[in-house]
Amino acid sequence: MNQREIKRILGYFAGLFLFFAPFAYYQKTLSVWLGGSQASDIHSFCLRIPLLNVLTGQSIEIFNVGIISLLLLVSAAFFLGPFFCAHLCASGALPEYLSRLMPKxxxxxxxxxxxxxxxxxxxxxxxLLSPFLAGSIACALCNYSFMERLIVGGVQGDIGPLGSTAIITAILWLGIFGVMAKGGRGFCSYLCPVGALQSAVHSVGARFRFTYKLRFIPSKCVNCKQCVKKCPMGALSHKDGILSYEVYNCITCGQCAGVCAKNALAYGTGESGWQKENAGEPELELVK
Amino acid sequence: MFIKKSYLSSLMLLIVGISFALGFGYYKNAVAKEQAAATVAINGESIAATQSIVFDIADQGMPKKWLQPNQILIASYLIKNESKNPLAIQVEAVDFVKQVVLEVGSPDIKKPSAIYMGTVESGKTLRVKVKMDLADQHFSQTKQQIGVLQIVDIQTGALLGNTSVYAMNSSQSLDQDQKSVTPSTVHETHESHGSHEEK
Structure with a gap:
Protein backbone atom coordinates (compact mmCIF):
# COMPACT_ATOMS: atom_id res chain seq x y z
CA MET A 1 0.00 0.00 0.00
CA ASN A 2 1.56 3.29 -1.09
CA GLN A 3 1.37 6.67 0.60
CA ARG A 4 -1.35 7.92 -1.77
CA GLU A 5 -3.56 4.97 -0.86
CA ILE A 6 -3.02 5.49 2.86
CA LYS A 7 -3.99 9.16 2.45
CA ARG A 8 -7.15 8.14 0.63
CA ILE A 9 -8.17 5.73 3.36
CA LEU A 10 -7.49 8.31 6.06
CA GLY A 11 -9.59 10.81 4.11
CA TYR A 12 -12.53 8.43 3.99
CA PHE A 13 -12.24 7.74 7.71
CA ALA A 14 -12.21 11.50 8.28
CA GLY A 15 -15.37 11.72 6.14
CA LEU A 16 -16.98 9.01 8.22
CA PHE A 17 -16.42 10.93 11.44
CA LEU A 18 -17.20 14.32 9.90
CA PHE A 19 -20.52 13.60 8.23
CA PHE A 20 -22.16 10.48 9.63
CA ALA A 21 -24.05 10.09 12.92
CA PRO A 22 -23.46 9.38 15.71
CA PHE A 23 -20.33 11.48 15.12
CA ALA A 24 -21.25 14.07 12.45
CA TYR A 25 -18.68 16.55 13.77
CA TYR A 26 -18.97 18.75 10.67
CA GLN A 27 -22.73 19.25 11.12
CA LYS A 28 -22.37 19.73 14.87
CA THR A 29 -19.67 22.37 14.43
CA LEU A 30 -21.56 24.17 11.69
CA SER A 31 -24.79 24.10 13.74
CA VAL A 32 -23.02 25.71 16.69
CA TRP A 33 -21.52 28.32 14.36
CA LEU A 34 -24.96 29.06 12.91
CA GLY A 35 -26.30 29.45 16.43
CA GLY A 36 -29.04 26.88 16.10
CA SER A 37 -29.66 23.34 17.17
CA GLN A 38 -30.06 21.65 13.81
CA ALA A 39 -30.07 17.89 13.51
CA SER A 40 -26.61 16.39 13.33
CA ASP A 41 -26.81 13.46 11.03
CA ILE A 42 -26.35 12.76 7.35
CA HIS A 43 -29.80 14.11 6.49
CA SER A 44 -28.97 17.62 7.64
CA PHE A 45 -25.84 17.55 5.49
CA CYS A 46 -27.26 15.62 2.57
CA LEU A 47 -26.80 17.62 -0.56
CA ARG A 48 -29.76 15.97 -2.22
CA ILE A 49 -32.36 17.48 0.08
CA PRO A 50 -31.46 21.20 -0.33
CA LEU A 51 -31.38 20.65 -4.08
CA LEU A 52 -34.97 19.44 -3.93
CA ASN A 53 -36.03 22.05 -1.39
CA VAL A 54 -34.79 24.85 -3.60
CA LEU A 55 -36.44 23.31 -6.63
CA THR A 56 -39.77 22.69 -4.93
CA GLY A 57 -39.73 26.04 -3.12
CA GLN A 58 -39.88 24.38 0.30
CA SER A 59 -36.86 26.22 1.61
CA ILE A 60 -35.18 29.45 0.74
CA GLU A 61 -33.29 29.58 3.99
CA ILE A 62 -29.65 30.19 3.12
CA PHE A 63 -28.02 29.74 6.50
CA ASN A 64 -28.60 26.12 7.20
CA VAL A 65 -26.21 23.20 7.12
CA GLY A 66 -27.63 21.76 3.91
CA ILE A 67 -27.45 24.88 1.75
CA ILE A 68 -24.00 25.91 3.03
CA SER A 69 -22.74 22.39 2.35
CA LEU A 70 -24.20 22.45 -1.14
CA LEU A 71 -22.47 25.75 -1.92
CA LEU A 72 -19.17 24.44 -0.56
CA LEU A 73 -19.52 21.27 -2.57
CA VAL A 74 -20.26 23.07 -5.83
CA SER A 75 -17.37 25.51 -5.28
CA ALA A 76 -14.98 22.66 -4.49
CA ALA A 77 -16.14 20.76 -7.56
CA PHE A 78 -15.49 23.80 -9.76
CA PHE A 79 -11.98 24.49 -8.50
CA LEU A 80 -10.79 21.04 -7.42
CA GLY A 81 -13.03 18.50 -9.14
CA PRO A 82 -15.38 16.16 -7.24
CA PHE A 83 -13.28 16.52 -4.11
CA PHE A 84 -15.94 15.13 -1.78
CA CYS A 85 -16.34 11.91 -3.80
CA ALA A 86 -12.61 11.46 -4.22
CA HIS A 87 -11.46 12.10 -0.68
CA LEU A 88 -14.27 12.18 1.87
CA CYS A 89 -17.28 10.12 0.81
CA ALA A 90 -17.12 7.01 2.98
CA SER A 91 -20.29 5.62 1.39
CA GLY A 92 -18.62 5.61 -2.01
CA ALA A 93 -15.41 4.17 -0.62
CA LEU A 94 -16.98 1.26 1.27
CA PRO A 95 -18.17 -0.73 -1.78
CA GLU A 96 -14.96 0.15 -3.63
CA TYR A 97 -12.81 -1.43 -0.93
CA LEU A 98 -15.21 -4.33 -0.43
CA SER A 99 -15.07 -5.11 -4.15
CA ARG A 100 -11.32 -5.61 -3.86
CA LEU A 101 -12.03 -8.66 -1.74
CA MET A 102 -14.01 -10.30 -4.55
CA PRO A 103 -12.06 -12.32 -7.16
CA LYS A 104 -12.02 -10.58 -10.56
CA LEU A 128 -35.09 16.27 -9.62
CA LEU A 129 -38.41 15.56 -11.34
CA SER A 130 -39.52 12.85 -8.93
CA PRO A 131 -41.11 15.15 -6.28
CA PHE A 132 -43.39 16.60 -8.96
CA LEU A 133 -44.29 13.42 -10.80
CA ALA A 134 -43.87 10.39 -8.56
CA GLY A 135 -42.68 11.14 -5.04
CA SER A 136 -39.28 12.23 -3.84
CA ILE A 137 -36.66 9.51 -3.78
CA ALA A 138 -34.18 11.64 -1.82
CA CYS A 139 -34.15 9.34 1.20
CA ALA A 140 -35.55 6.22 -0.44
CA LEU A 141 -32.59 5.41 -2.66
CA CYS A 142 -29.89 6.81 -0.43
CA ASN A 143 -26.58 5.10 0.16
CA TYR A 144 -25.58 7.87 2.61
CA SER A 145 -28.56 7.03 4.76
CA PHE A 146 -27.77 3.32 4.65
CA MET A 147 -24.11 3.97 5.46
CA GLU A 148 -25.23 5.89 8.52
CA ARG A 149 -27.49 3.00 9.52
CA LEU A 150 -24.50 0.67 9.31
CA ILE A 151 -22.35 2.96 11.45
CA VAL A 152 -25.07 3.62 14.03
CA GLY A 153 -25.97 -0.07 13.98
CA GLY A 154 -22.34 -0.95 14.54
CA VAL A 155 -22.05 1.44 17.48
CA GLN A 156 -25.43 0.67 19.08
CA GLY A 157 -25.51 -3.01 18.15
CA ASP A 158 -28.76 -2.84 16.20
CA ILE A 159 -29.37 -1.62 12.65
CA GLY A 160 -33.11 -1.14 13.27
CA PRO A 161 -36.09 -1.55 10.93
CA LEU A 162 -35.37 -1.34 7.22
CA GLY A 163 -37.91 -0.41 4.59
CA SER A 164 -38.14 -2.16 1.22
CA THR A 165 -36.50 0.81 -0.49
CA ALA A 166 -33.60 0.74 1.96
CA ILE A 167 -33.13 -2.98 1.33
CA ILE A 168 -33.09 -2.41 -2.44
CA THR A 169 -30.57 0.41 -1.94
CA ALA A 170 -28.29 -1.90 0.02
CA ILE A 171 -28.55 -4.62 -2.62
CA LEU A 172 -27.66 -2.17 -5.40
CA TRP A 173 -25.06 -0.15 -3.53
CA LEU A 174 -23.16 -2.91 -1.76
CA GLY A 175 -24.11 -5.90 -3.88
CA ILE A 176 -24.80 -5.62 -7.59
CA PHE A 177 -22.96 -2.31 -8.07
CA GLY A 178 -20.59 -2.86 -5.13
CA VAL A 179 -18.75 -6.10 -4.45
CA MET A 180 -20.01 -7.58 -7.71
CA ALA A 181 -18.73 -4.66 -9.80
CA LYS A 182 -15.29 -3.89 -11.15
CA GLY A 183 -14.09 -0.90 -9.17
CA GLY A 184 -17.04 -1.20 -6.77
CA ARG A 185 -18.42 2.20 -7.65
CA GLY A 186 -21.35 1.27 -9.83
CA PHE A 187 -23.77 3.09 -7.54
CA CYS A 188 -21.62 6.24 -7.75
CA SER A 189 -21.47 5.90 -11.53
CA TYR A 190 -25.15 5.37 -12.18
CA LEU A 191 -27.25 6.42 -9.21
CA CYS A 192 -25.62 9.18 -7.20
CA PRO A 193 -27.06 12.63 -7.93
CA VAL A 194 -24.44 14.29 -5.71
CA GLY A 195 -21.65 12.80 -7.78
CA ALA A 196 -23.44 13.68 -11.02
CA LEU A 197 -23.80 17.31 -9.93
CA GLN A 198 -20.14 17.54 -8.94
CA SER A 199 -18.90 15.98 -12.17
CA ALA A 200 -21.10 18.32 -14.21
CA VAL A 201 -19.69 21.34 -12.37
CA HIS A 202 -16.17 19.93 -12.73
CA SER A 203 -16.66 19.53 -16.48
CA VAL A 204 -17.12 23.32 -16.64
CA GLY A 205 -14.34 24.13 -14.20
CA ALA A 206 -11.87 21.86 -15.99
CA ARG A 207 -12.03 24.15 -19.03
CA PHE A 208 -10.10 26.84 -17.15
CA ARG A 209 -6.34 26.75 -16.66
CA PHE A 210 -6.41 27.82 -13.00
CA THR A 211 -8.55 24.90 -11.79
CA TYR A 212 -7.39 21.44 -10.73
CA LYS A 213 -8.13 18.58 -13.10
CA LEU A 214 -6.83 15.30 -14.41
CA ARG A 215 -4.12 16.26 -16.89
CA PHE A 216 -2.81 14.05 -19.66
CA ILE A 217 0.48 14.25 -21.56
CA PRO A 218 -0.06 12.01 -24.61
CA SER A 219 3.64 11.93 -25.54
CA LYS A 220 4.47 10.19 -22.27
CA CYS A 221 1.75 7.54 -22.58
CA VAL A 222 3.04 4.04 -23.46
CA ASN A 223 -0.43 2.47 -23.71
CA CYS A 224 0.13 0.15 -20.77
CA LYS A 225 -3.57 0.55 -19.81
CA GLN A 226 -2.79 0.35 -16.10
CA CYS A 227 -4.79 3.53 -15.54
CA VAL A 228 -7.82 2.02 -17.26
CA LYS A 229 -7.63 -1.05 -15.03
CA LYS A 230 -7.23 1.03 -11.89
CA CYS A 231 -10.05 3.55 -12.49
CA PRO A 232 -12.96 2.57 -10.17
CA MET A 233 -15.44 4.74 -12.09
CA GLY A 234 -14.63 3.49 -15.59
CA ALA A 235 -13.88 7.07 -16.63
CA LEU A 236 -10.86 5.98 -18.68
CA SER A 237 -11.00 3.69 -21.67
CA HIS A 238 -8.51 2.63 -24.28
CA LYS A 239 -9.49 2.08 -27.87
CA ASP A 240 -7.37 1.91 -31.01
CA GLY A 241 -4.29 3.11 -29.18
CA ILE A 242 -6.03 6.18 -27.81
CA LEU A 243 -6.72 6.82 -24.16
CA SER A 244 -10.18 8.36 -23.73
CA TYR A 245 -11.37 10.27 -20.70
CA GLU A 246 -14.93 10.80 -19.55
CA VAL A 247 -14.91 13.89 -17.36
CA TYR A 248 -18.64 13.49 -16.62
CA ASN A 249 -17.94 10.25 -14.77
CA CYS A 250 -14.61 11.08 -13.11
CA ILE A 251 -14.24 11.69 -9.37
CA THR A 252 -10.58 12.80 -9.64
CA CYS A 253 -9.50 10.24 -7.07
CA GLY A 254 -6.08 10.21 -8.73
CA GLN A 255 -5.64 6.44 -8.68
CA CYS A 256 -4.86 6.50 -12.40
CA ALA A 257 -2.12 9.08 -11.86
CA GLY A 258 -0.76 7.02 -8.97
CA VAL A 259 -0.39 3.92 -11.09
CA CYS A 260 1.09 5.68 -14.14
CA ALA A 261 4.80 4.85 -14.20
CA LYS A 262 5.53 7.39 -16.93
CA ASN A 263 3.71 10.30 -15.27
CA ALA A 264 1.51 10.75 -18.31
CA LEU A 265 -1.38 11.44 -15.96
CA ALA A 266 -1.32 13.97 -13.18
CA TYR A 267 -3.76 15.94 -11.06
CA GLY A 268 -3.03 19.66 -11.21
CA THR A 269 -3.67 23.03 -12.83
CA GLY A 270 -3.00 24.03 -16.42
CA GLU A 271 -4.22 22.66 -19.73
CA SER A 272 -5.98 19.33 -19.44
CA GLY A 273 -4.19 17.85 -22.43
CA TRP A 274 -7.12 15.71 -23.45
CA GLN A 275 -8.16 15.83 -27.08
CA LYS A 276 -11.55 17.50 -27.49
CA GLU A 277 -13.16 14.36 -28.87
CA ASN A 278 -11.89 12.41 -25.87
CA ALA A 279 -12.81 14.96 -23.24
CA GLY A 280 -16.29 13.89 -22.47
CA GLU A 281 -17.72 14.40 -25.95
CA PRO A 282 -19.68 11.41 -27.22
CA GLU A 283 -18.05 9.60 -30.09
CA LEU A 284 -19.69 10.22 -33.43
CA GLU A 285 -20.26 7.14 -35.46
CA LEU A 286 -21.89 7.36 -38.86
CA VAL A 287 -23.91 4.36 -39.89
CA LYS A 288 -25.65 3.87 -43.21
CA MET B 1 -29.97 7.59 -44.09
CA PHE B 2 -27.41 8.60 -41.54
CA ILE B 3 -28.00 7.91 -37.89
CA LYS B 4 -25.70 8.93 -35.13
CA LYS B 5 -25.72 5.61 -33.37
CA SER B 6 -24.03 6.70 -30.16
CA TYR B 7 -26.44 9.61 -29.72
CA LEU B 8 -29.39 7.26 -30.15
CA SER B 9 -28.07 4.80 -27.59
CA SER B 10 -27.22 7.66 -25.23
CA LEU B 11 -30.76 8.98 -25.56
CA MET B 12 -32.16 5.53 -24.78
CA LEU B 13 -29.96 5.25 -21.70
CA LEU B 14 -30.95 8.75 -20.62
CA ILE B 15 -34.59 7.69 -20.76
CA VAL B 16 -33.73 4.55 -18.79
CA GLY B 17 -32.12 6.73 -16.10
CA ILE B 18 -35.11 9.07 -15.86
CA SER B 19 -37.56 6.16 -15.86
CA PHE B 20 -35.67 4.35 -13.12
CA ALA B 21 -35.75 7.43 -10.85
CA LEU B 22 -39.45 8.07 -11.45
CA GLY B 23 -40.29 4.37 -11.19
CA PHE B 24 -38.51 4.17 -7.87
CA GLY B 25 -40.55 7.18 -6.69
CA TYR B 26 -43.76 5.32 -7.50
CA TYR B 27 -42.44 2.17 -5.81
CA LYS B 28 -41.60 4.20 -2.71
CA ASN B 29 -45.19 5.44 -2.60
CA ALA B 30 -46.48 1.89 -3.06
CA VAL B 31 -44.62 0.64 0.02
CA ALA B 32 -45.10 3.79 2.11
CA LYS B 33 -47.46 1.97 4.47
CA GLU B 34 -44.54 -0.08 5.77
CA GLN B 35 -43.94 2.89 8.05
CA ALA B 36 -46.57 4.63 10.14
CA ALA B 37 -47.07 8.18 11.30
CA ALA B 38 -49.29 9.76 13.94
CA THR B 39 -49.77 13.10 15.63
CA VAL B 40 -50.83 13.77 19.21
CA ALA B 41 -51.77 17.27 20.29
CA ILE B 42 -51.28 17.68 24.05
CA ASN B 43 -52.61 20.56 26.12
CA GLY B 44 -51.21 19.72 29.56
CA GLU B 45 -54.63 19.28 31.12
CA SER B 46 -56.71 16.53 29.61
CA ILE B 47 -55.84 13.39 27.70
CA ALA B 48 -55.56 13.93 23.98
CA ALA B 49 -57.75 11.96 21.65
CA THR B 50 -55.56 9.99 19.28
CA GLN B 51 -56.17 7.53 16.55
CA SER B 52 -54.59 4.15 17.01
CA ILE B 53 -51.84 2.99 14.68
CA VAL B 54 -52.41 -0.20 12.71
CA PHE B 55 -49.65 -2.00 10.82
CA ASP B 56 -50.83 -4.41 8.17
CA ILE B 57 -48.12 -6.96 7.35
CA ALA B 58 -49.72 -7.32 3.90
CA ASP B 59 -48.62 -3.75 3.12
CA GLN B 60 -44.96 -4.70 3.33
CA GLY B 61 -43.02 -4.74 0.07
CA MET B 62 -41.44 -7.94 -1.14
CA PRO B 63 -37.87 -7.11 -0.01
CA LYS B 64 -39.08 -6.36 3.50
CA LYS B 65 -41.25 -9.48 3.60
CA TRP B 66 -38.27 -11.60 2.63
CA LEU B 67 -35.56 -10.06 4.72
CA GLN B 68 -36.93 -8.22 7.74
CA PRO B 69 -40.70 -8.58 8.21
CA ASN B 70 -40.55 -8.58 12.00
CA GLN B 71 -39.12 -5.11 12.57
CA ILE B 72 -41.35 -2.10 12.02
CA LEU B 73 -41.11 1.63 12.41
CA ILE B 74 -43.31 4.55 13.33
CA ALA B 75 -41.22 7.03 11.42
CA SER B 76 -42.91 10.07 12.81
CA TYR B 77 -44.79 10.09 16.12
CA LEU B 78 -45.38 13.81 16.51
CA ILE B 79 -46.23 15.31 19.88
CA LYS B 80 -47.46 18.85 19.58
CA ASN B 81 -47.61 21.07 22.66
CA GLU B 82 -50.77 23.17 22.29
CA SER B 83 -50.64 24.59 25.79
CA LYS B 84 -49.24 28.02 26.62
CA ASN B 85 -46.40 26.64 28.74
CA PRO B 86 -43.47 24.31 28.14
CA LEU B 87 -44.33 20.75 29.10
CA ALA B 88 -41.89 18.29 30.64
CA ILE B 89 -43.07 14.95 29.38
CA GLN B 90 -42.21 11.30 29.48
CA VAL B 91 -43.00 9.16 26.45
CA GLU B 92 -43.08 5.51 27.31
CA ALA B 93 -43.69 2.36 25.29
CA VAL B 94 -45.71 0.01 27.49
CA ASP B 95 -46.99 -3.55 27.08
CA PHE B 96 -44.76 -4.29 24.11
CA VAL B 97 -43.80 -7.95 24.18
CA LYS B 98 -40.65 -7.49 22.11
CA GLN B 99 -37.93 -4.88 21.90
CA VAL B 100 -39.02 -1.28 21.35
CA VAL B 101 -36.94 1.90 21.32
CA LEU B 102 -37.91 5.56 21.14
CA GLU B 103 -35.48 7.77 19.27
CA VAL B 104 -35.57 11.57 19.29
CA GLY B 105 -33.22 13.69 17.20
CA SER B 106 -30.05 12.44 15.59
CA PRO B 107 -28.73 8.99 16.47
CA ASP B 108 -26.31 8.98 19.37
CA ILE B 109 -23.58 6.58 20.47
CA LYS B 110 -25.84 5.30 23.26
CA LYS B 111 -28.72 3.11 22.16
CA PRO B 112 -32.08 4.72 23.01
CA SER B 113 -34.48 2.99 25.39
CA ALA B 114 -38.25 2.47 25.59
CA ILE B 115 -38.61 5.67 27.60
CA TYR B 116 -37.89 9.20 26.51
CA MET B 117 -37.96 12.24 28.76
CA GLY B 118 -37.77 15.80 27.55
CA THR B 119 -39.41 19.19 27.38
CA VAL B 120 -41.61 20.40 24.55
CA GLU B 121 -41.81 24.16 24.23
CA SER B 122 -45.20 25.80 23.76
CA GLY B 123 -46.35 25.55 20.16
CA LYS B 124 -43.46 23.25 19.23
CA THR B 125 -43.59 19.67 18.06
CA LEU B 126 -41.45 16.78 19.22
CA ARG B 127 -40.74 14.06 16.67
CA VAL B 128 -40.23 10.58 18.04
CA LYS B 129 -39.20 7.58 16.00
CA VAL B 130 -40.51 4.32 17.39
CA LYS B 131 -38.65 1.18 16.35
CA MET B 132 -40.23 -2.08 17.38
CA ASP B 133 -40.05 -5.81 16.87
CA LEU B 134 -43.04 -8.01 16.17
CA ALA B 135 -43.72 -11.32 17.87
CA ASP B 136 -44.98 -14.37 15.99
CA GLN B 137 -48.61 -13.80 16.99
CA HIS B 138 -48.63 -10.43 15.28
CA PHE B 139 -48.42 -12.13 11.90
CA SER B 140 -51.90 -13.58 12.20
CA GLN B 141 -54.86 -12.06 10.41
CA THR B 142 -56.55 -10.89 13.56
CA LYS B 143 -55.79 -7.36 14.64
CA GLN B 144 -53.67 -7.62 17.76
CA GLN B 145 -52.28 -4.98 20.01
CA ILE B 146 -48.49 -4.69 19.98
CA GLY B 147 -48.34 -2.13 22.76
CA VAL B 148 -49.25 1.39 23.82
CA LEU B 149 -47.39 4.68 23.61
CA GLN B 150 -48.12 6.83 26.63
CA ILE B 151 -47.32 10.49 27.13
CA VAL B 152 -47.16 11.52 30.77
CA ASP B 153 -46.69 14.95 32.35
CA ILE B 154 -43.57 14.50 34.50
CA GLN B 155 -44.56 17.17 37.04
CA THR B 156 -48.16 16.12 37.69
CA GLY B 157 -48.06 12.50 36.60
CA ALA B 158 -51.15 13.09 34.44
CA LEU B 159 -51.65 11.06 31.32
CA LEU B 160 -51.60 13.45 28.35
CA GLY B 161 -51.73 11.05 25.43
CA ASN B 162 -52.30 7.41 24.74
CA THR B 163 -51.77 5.72 21.38
CA SER B 164 -52.42 2.03 20.85
CA VAL B 165 -50.33 0.25 18.24
CA TYR B 166 -51.77 -2.78 16.47
CA ALA B 167 -50.58 -5.32 13.91
CA MET B 168 -52.57 -7.53 11.58
CA ASN B 169 -52.02 -9.51 8.42
CA SER B 170 -54.87 -9.10 5.97
CA SER B 171 -53.17 -11.36 3.42
CA GLN B 172 -53.37 -14.40 5.67
CA SER B 173 -56.41 -16.63 5.35
CA LEU B 174 -58.66 -17.26 8.32
CA ASP B 175 -57.89 -21.00 8.18
CA GLN B 176 -54.19 -20.40 8.59
CA ASP B 177 -54.94 -17.95 11.34
CA GLN B 178 -56.99 -20.47 13.25
CA LYS B 179 -54.21 -23.03 13.03
CA SER B 180 -51.57 -20.64 14.24
CA VAL B 181 -53.51 -19.21 17.16
CA THR B 182 -52.74 -21.88 19.74
CA PRO B 183 -48.95 -22.04 19.48
CA SER B 184 -48.55 -18.30 19.09
CA THR B 185 -50.69 -17.62 22.16
CA VAL B 186 -48.39 -19.80 24.21
CA HIS B 187 -45.44 -17.98 22.72
CA GLU B 188 -47.03 -14.64 23.56
CA THR B 189 -47.14 -15.48 27.28
CA HIS B 190 -43.54 -16.54 27.17
CA GLU B 191 -42.50 -13.37 25.36
CA SER B 192 -44.47 -11.20 27.78
CA HIS B 193 -42.38 -12.41 30.70
CA GLY B 194 -39.25 -11.76 28.72
CA SER B 195 -40.25 -8.21 27.89
CA HIS B 196 -40.78 -7.22 31.52
CA GLU B 197 -37.32 -8.47 32.36
CA GLU B 198 -35.88 -6.35 29.54
CA LYS B 199 -37.48 -3.21 30.88
Missing part, protein backbone atom coordinates in the same frame (compact mmCIF):
# COMPACT_ATOMS: atom_id res chain seq x y z
CA UNK A 105 -13.75 -13.43 -12.36
CA UNK A 106 -16.92 -12.85 -10.33
CA UNK A 107 -17.06 -9.13 -11.02
CA UNK A 108 -18.99 -7.30 -13.73
CA UNK A 109 -17.44 -4.41 -15.60
CA UNK A 110 -20.62 -2.35 -15.60
CA UNK A 111 -19.13 0.82 -16.97
CA UNK A 112 -17.73 -0.97 -19.99
CA UNK A 113 -21.00 -2.84 -20.59
CA UNK A 114 -23.39 0.10 -20.16
CA UNK A 115 -22.27 3.68 -20.71
CA UNK A 116 -22.80 5.28 -17.29
CA UNK A 117 -22.96 8.94 -18.35
CA UNK A 118 -26.45 9.07 -19.92
CA UNK A 119 -27.90 6.91 -17.14
CA UNK A 120 -26.15 8.97 -14.50
CA UNK A 121 -27.54 12.24 -15.79
CA UNK A 122 -30.88 10.72 -16.74
CA UNK A 123 -31.19 9.53 -13.16
CA UNK A 124 -30.17 12.99 -11.96
CA UNK A 125 -32.93 14.58 -14.05
CA UNK A 126 -35.42 11.95 -12.87
CA UNK A 127 -34.35 12.55 -9.29
Missing amino acids: RFKIDWQRSVNPVPIRYGFFVGY
